[in-house]
Amino acid sequence: MRSIPFRRVAKDALEDQDAQRLLKILPFAFRALREAALSELPDPKGALKKAAEIRADALEVLPELLETFEKNAKANGTNIHWARDAKEARLIVLGLLGAQNSKTVLKSKSMLTEEIGLREFLGEEGFETLETDLGEFICQVLGLPPFHIVGPAINVPVERVSALFLDMGFIQGPVTDPVALGVAAREFFRRKFSEAKVGITGVNFAVAETGSILGVENEGNIRFLKSVPKVQVSLMGIEKLVPTIEDAFYVLRLLPPSCTGQRMSAYVTIDSGPRRFGEFDGPEELHVVIVDNGRSKIYEDPKTRPALACIRCGACLNVCPVYAQVGGYPYGFAYSGPMGLVWTPMLVGLKAANELLQACSLCGACKEVCPAGIDHPMLILELRKKLARKRLLSLEGIAYGVAGFGLSGGMRENLGLKILRPFYNALGRRFGLPLLAPRRFREAFGAAQNKEKMP
Amino acid sequence: MNARDAILGRLKKAPRESRQPERLGDFQARAPGKDGLTERFIERLKQNSAMVILEKESGDVGSALLKALQSEGIERVVFTRAADALLGPAFQEAMQTSGVVGTLAPEDEEGLKRAAFQAYAGVSVAKWGVSELGALALVHGKENPRLLSLAPPLSVIVLKAGSILEDLRALAIALAPPLAMPSQVTLVSGPSQSADIQGVPFFGMHGPKKLLAVVLQDGPSKEG
Amino acid sequence: MYQANLFVPCLVDLALPDIGFATLNLLRRLGVEVNIPDTPGCCGQPFLNEGRPKRARALARGVISAVENGKPLVVPSGSCAEMIKFHYPTLFEDEPRMQAKALELAQRTFELSSFLVDELGIEGIGLDIQGKVAYRPSCRALRGLGVRSQPLALLSSSRGQGASELESAEACCGFGGAFSFHLPEVSKAMAHARLEPFLQSGAEVLVVIEPGCMTHLSRALGKHETKQVRHIASVLYEALERRARP
Structure with missing residues (x-):
């Protein structure tokens, strides 16, 4: 993958009036809602800590949990598929679709499918994939990346949505009421749901003990995709496992508060296999595709492993001061904000994420709100370390080498500093860096002390 | 090597610390007390934008429900068999004179789908309630199909007050093995909703625009 | 008389010497005898931040060995103090003896305002x-x-x-x-x-x-x-x- 141009896109975002207007409100609103929702728990901090423990414990026994899940899911009648990378995952889904006589596929929002470029691939293969999450649908039709993990198209002005829906025949004249627009989309989707043959969904949690998968949502599209089509294909990263339903529920209880600030999302579905004998709805075939795509590599290093605890709630985005200035587009991939900095480099490669990895001032706000206990700043340092090893001979590497050498000296005004000062200050003035004083403190202090010592 | 073994092999080769799991307390549960379970369930369900009717099971079963349906202008209602059984013959009798047309969910796939997509209201059963969340836990199956609490604009969910549990932990215990998991359990805590356009929330994005919970109370003696 | 070491962060040393003097004189006026140890010019934080822990470790080593006098180390910067308190010990995970020293130093390292309030009780x-x-x-x-x-x-x-x-x-x-x-x-x-x-x-x-x-x-x-x-x-x-x- 070519390098993600964070700075360039961020500059655009800073000048985008619509995005800026929204960013002045959105993260703060989410934060206030989150705090209110969490305050219903007797000990929110304790609950976050325990959820983090559950995730960390699950990761330590991940391969065993995967095996148990596979065994129990199969016993439930679920078909399990394994994919090493994005390509394998796409081909598995294509194979499953090929067996159906439908060229239309309905899908719900899934970060993993964004990550593996599933929709684009299926499009090239002649399948029309329709996003059924309202925000994701708007993004799909407008060709936009997600702006926020929770509201992918929340930044799109209502006039633009109106024009789009007019164009698609959902409405007869311009509408500027978001609610009326939503209602118009409802009618379009209902027809699609009633005819759906294949549904593609993501997975929020997978439970080893029961072989179950959980889906969390508000709109009801996931429920439709798990009720109407004969074939349900659910894709999950290998990291989604927890040992028991109780564990899943414990973490689930913190997901909506961290995500939308709700006490609980409108719907949570727990699927344990396809429809049973005698049932008249639900899929006849349930396929779960377990995708690695770089995750086992993240797992291999105990220092990066904690990143896999992420439950994709988006709480870190809402407290990130960088995200709050630029929104989701500069992050250039499925994941944005602090979790994007932690995940994207490991998925697209460190060099491609060179600029992205700098998009953090290490303020630490993210780790305070993470229900999975992820220490984002620590992980970012770890990734920068891995990146620096690859870029020893870059201009930056040399600059840091020189600076390190210069600063390793002691108290005196050394010659190097005297020579460098005017050059640095010329550069500094241009780039807005802190300028060097004519005389460093240590030198001035040394002189002052000598004077004091004199009789 | 196949993908499965390659992935698992790689994970198993990774160095693993033997983590000493911290035995942490619950932090989510409030002091348990069965007394307020129903009250809190109803209060929270209402906060989640649902309508709630509390009725004595032994009393005039369903009159409040029928009134609610009429006031919503509902003419055709489809019941799951489980809901029909729970509401009982007295309710069916009352319905016949009310002008609301009630039918049972068809027992064939196409018929069920058509009925669910065309009905104004669907009546389903929740096996449990979760008091702390104000949420209903529906077990789907032959008698209680998925679509009837999803496709009609009004979803009516009937629940026995005695089956309201304290919190998700209690629900996990109720669901836990050795009992086999049903094909689908759905936790419903409000109507379908979205705020994807400009963050403005509205109900009825894909699923029900309204959620009406009917809590059947056995009378105080049986509830505790 | 209360004695303390003053660590002068690189930014203060090179670009903002006035803050250095203000800190020094403030401490002296409050009755603290100030020692400015001959440490490297930087705590190493910028290098750690950029993923260059080797360079940071070299600087950390210099700082640790320059303030082995057991007296508090006062830093007029929260991030440098945090670097010394929390990151120094992690930099020496493979060197138990250095790590022990880093942990000892961490115990007596203070950001300026917390030194004044928590340590001096002002x-x-x-x-x-x-x-x-x-x-x-x-x-x-x-x-x-x-x-x-x-x-x-x-x-x-x-x-x-x-x-x-x-x-x-x-x-x-x-x-x-x-x-x-x-x-x-x-x-x-x-x-x-x-x-x-x-x-x-x-x-x-x-x-x-x-x-x-x-x-x-x-x-x-x-x-x-x-x-x-x-x-x-x-x-x-x-x-x-x-x-x-x-």
Whole structure:
């Protein structure tokens, strides 16, 4: 993958009036809602800590949990598929679709499918994939990346949505009421749901003990995709496992508060296999595709492993001061904000994420709100370390080498500093860096002390 | 090597610390007390934008429900068999004179789908309630199909007050093995909703625009 | 007499020597005998931040061995103090002896305001601070060291004009060391966003405890008729001076 141009896109975002207007409100609103929702728990901090423990414990026994899940899911009648990378995952889904006589596929929002470029691939293969999450649908039709993990198209002005829906025949004249627009989309989707043959969904949690998968949502599209089509294909990263339903529920209880600030999302579905004998709805075939795509590599290093605890709630985005200035587009991939900095480099490669990895001032706000206990700043340092090893001979590497050498000296005004000062200050003035004083403190202090010592 | 073994092999080769799991307390549960379970369930369900009717099971079963349906202008209602059984013959009798047309969910796939997509209201059963969340836990199956609490604009969910549990932990215990998991359990805590356009929330994005919970109370003696 | 070491962060040493002198003189005026150890010119934080722990380790080694006198190490910067307290021990995970020394040093390392309040027990000394004062915490001091109330306590004034914390003061000002160099536009936008509540407030001085935040916010503020951003050491020292010479 070519390098993600964070700075360039961020500059655009800073000048985008619509995005800026929204960013002045959105993260703060989410934060206030989150705090209110969490305050219903007797000990929110304790609950976050325990959820983090559950995730960390699950990761330590991940391969065993995967095996148990596979065994129990199969016993439930679920078909399990394994994919090493994005390509394998796409081909598995294509194979499953090929067996159906439908060229239309309905899908719900899934970060993993964004990550593996599933929709684009299926499009090239002649399948029309329709996003059924309202925000994701708007993004799909407008060709936009997600702006926020929770509201992918929340930044799109209502006039633009109106024009789009007019164009698609959902409405007869311009509408500027978001609610009326939503209602118009409802009618379009209902027809699609009633005819759906294949549904593609993501997975929020997978439970080893029961072989179950959980889906969390508000709109009801996931429920439709798990009720109407004969074939349900659910894709999950290998990291989604927890040992028991109780564990899943414990973490689930913190997901909506961290995500939308709700006490609980409108719907949570727990699927344990396809429809049973005698049932008249639900899929006849349930396929779960377990995708690695770089995750086992993240797992291999105990220092990066904690990143896999992420439950994709988006709480870190809402407290990130960088995200709050630029929104989701500069992050250039499925994941944005602090979790994007932690995940994207490991998925697209460190060099491609060179600029992205700098998009953090290490303020630490993210780790305070993470229900999975992820220490984002620590992980970012770890990734920068891995990146620096690859870029020893870059201009930056040399600059840091020189600076390190210069600063390793002691108290005196050394010659190097005297020579460098005017050059640095010329550069500094241009780039807005802190300028060097004519005389460093240590030198001035040394002189002052000598004077004091004199009789 | 196949993908499965390659992935698992790689994970198993990774160095693993033997983590000493911290035995942490619950932090989510409030002091348990069965007394307020129903009250809190109803209060929270209402906060989640649902309508709630509390009725004595032994009393005039369903009159409040029928009134609610009429006031919503509902003419055709489809019941799951489980809901029909729970509401009982007295309710069916009352319905016949009310002008609301009630039918049972068809027992064939196409018929069920058509009925669910065309009905104004669907009546389903929740096996449990979760008091702390104000949420209903529906077990789907032959008698209680998925679509009837999803496709009609009004979803009516009937629940026995005695089956309201304290919190998700209690629900996990109720669901836990050795009992086999049903094909689908759905936790419903409000109507379908979205705020994807400009963050403005509205109900009825894909699923029900309204959620009406009917809590059947056995009378105080049986509830505790 | 109370003795302490003063660590002078590179930014103070090279670019903001006034803060160095203000800290030194403030401590002396409060009766602390100050020793400035011959440490390397930097704690190593910028190198660790950029993923160069080897270089950071070399600097850390220098700092640790220069202050083995067992006396407190006072740092007029939250992030450098946090570096020494929390990151030094992790830098020497493979060197138990160095790590033990790092942990020992961590015990006696203090950010300036927390040294004054938590260690010296100075609190509400009734400084006559001119002008209305606002305060914003610095990220690493706040989240890493839990420094939030100490500066407010120190800034409380006998004339009833205590310092107040600004709205959304917890959000990063956008300095972040090399971050401001890599993404200057974003960094600047962050500073302007953080200054907004200060500009709308009646406060004339915005006090920070981090030299980096100070230069960054000052530059974003530019030349302002009535308002300025200052480091806590300068504000406290000047106030004490004024009190001494009525």
